[in-house]
Amino acid sequence: xxxxxxxxxxxxxxxxxxxxxxxxxxxxxxxxxxxxxxxxxxxxxxxxxxxxxxxxxxxxxxxxxxxxxxxxxxxxxxxxxxxxxxxxxxxxxxxxxxxxxxxxxxxxxxxxxxxxxxxxxxxxxxxxxxxxxxxxxxxxxxxxxxxxxxxxxxxxxxxxxxxxxxxxxxxxxxxxxxxxxxxxxxxxxxxxxxxxxxxxxxxxxxxxxxxxxxxxxxxxxxxxxxxxxxxxxxxxxx
Numbered sequence: 001x002x003x004x005x006x007x008x009x010x011x012x013x014x015x016x017x018x019x020x021x022x023x024x025x026x027x028x029x030x031x032x033x034x035x036x037x038x039x040x041x042x043x044x045x046x047x048x049x050x051x052x053x054x055x056x057x058x059x060x061x062x063x064x065x066x067x068x069x070x071x072x073x074x075x076x077x078x079x080x081x082x083x084x085x086x087x088x089x090x091x092x093x094x095x096x097x098x099x100x101x102x103x104x105x106x107x108x109x110x111x112x113x114x115x116x117x118x119x120x121x122x123x124x125x126x127x128x129x130x131x132x133x134x135x136x137x138x139x140x141x142x143x144x145x146x147x148x149x150x151x152x153x154x155x156x157x158x159x160x161x162x163x164x165x166x167x168x169x170x171x172x173x174x175x176x177x178x179x180x181x182x183x184x185x186x187x188x189x190x191x192x193x194x195x196x197x198x199x200x201x202x203x204x205x206x207x208x209x210x211x212x213x214x215x216x217x218x219x220x221x222x223x224x225x226x227x228x229x230x231x232x233x234x235x236x237x238x
Contacts, residue, residue: 003139004170006159006177010102010109011149013141019114022138024121024129024162027145028154028217029200030068030081031103033122035234036223037083040124042092045233048104049097052077058097067099071203074099083124084211095233102145107229110143117228119237123158124223128238130165132226140170142177153183153198154217157191160184192218 007013026032035046049055052067052074059065066079066086073080081100098104110118116138121129133140142162144155160180163172172178187194192215195201201214226238 001171002137002169003174004142004163004167004172004177005140005174006142006144006156006163006180008144008151008156008159008176008180009146009149010106010143011146013109013113013143016141018110018141020116020138021141022117022119022133022136023110023115023141023143024119024133025103025106025110025143025145026121026155026158027100027103027106028122028158029195029198029204030083030213030217031098031100031145032120033124033217033223034081034083034086035098035120035227036122036124036225038086038091038096039225039227039234039236040223041087041089043086043096044093045095045235046227047095047097047233048107049099050105050108052099055097055099063095063097064091065097069101071101071200071207082209082211082213083216084213102147106143106145110141111229115141119229120227120234121158121162122223123161123218123220125221125225126158126161126165127221128224128226130162132238133162134166134169142180147200152200154195154200156180157184157187157195
C-alpha cells in the first residue's frame with residue numbers, strides 16, 4: 001500500500017525520502033491558495049521563484065510579476081500574494097512569476113530533493129487534490145511551507161484534513177500525520193477561529209489588511225483545479 005507522510009516544515013524535508021514520491025506543497029496563507037485562484041481564473045502558467053530579485057527579472061519576458069515578503073507586497077511588483085489580487089479576470093491567459101516568503105521556497109526544496117511530482121494543495125481545491133492522490137500509485141508527502149522553516153498552524157491543519165479524507169487508501173505510519181489529523185478533527189467545527197489565532201493571521205491584522213484573506217483561504221472547493229509542476233512551470237492538470 002502507498003505511504004502517506006506529513007512534513008511540518010521544509011527544514012525537515014532532508015530527513016525524509018522524497019525521491020520518486022508525490023509532494024503536495026501547502027501554504028494556506030497564502031501562496032498555494034492564490035495559485036489555485038489564478039488557475040481557476042485562467043492563468044496559463046506560473047513560474048515559482050525563491051526570491052523577489054529573481055522574480056523581477058521576468059518582467060522583461062512579459063510575465064506578470066508577483067512577490068511578497070513577510071506578508072507584505074514587494075514594492076514595484078504587479079501583484080502581492082493575496083488571493084483577491086489573483087481573482088482578476090484580466091489575468092486570464094497570462095503567465096505569472098511568483099516569489100513568496102515560504103510557499104515558493106518549499107516548492108524549490110521539494111524539487112531539489114527529487115520529488116516525482118509536485119502539486120499544490122489548499123482548502124480551495126481539497127476535493128480535487130484528494131481524489132487525484134487516491135488515483136495515483138505514488139507514495140505521498142504533504143509538505144507544509146510553515147513560516148521561515150518553523151511550524152505553523154494553518155498548513156498542518158490542512159494536512160490533517162487531507163489525511164482525514166484519504167488515509168483509508170494509504171499506509172500511515174507517521175506521527176506528524178497522526179498529529180495533523182488530530183489537530184484537524186479536534187477543530188473541524190471551528191477552523192476559522194483557530195486560524196485567526198495563528199501567528200500569520202495576526203501579521204495580517206498588524207498590517208491592517210483591507211481584505212479578509214483568512215476567511216477566503218478557508219473556503220472549501222471554490223477553486224477546483226489541480227496545479228502541477230511540469231518542467232519549470234506550474235500548469236493546470238485538472
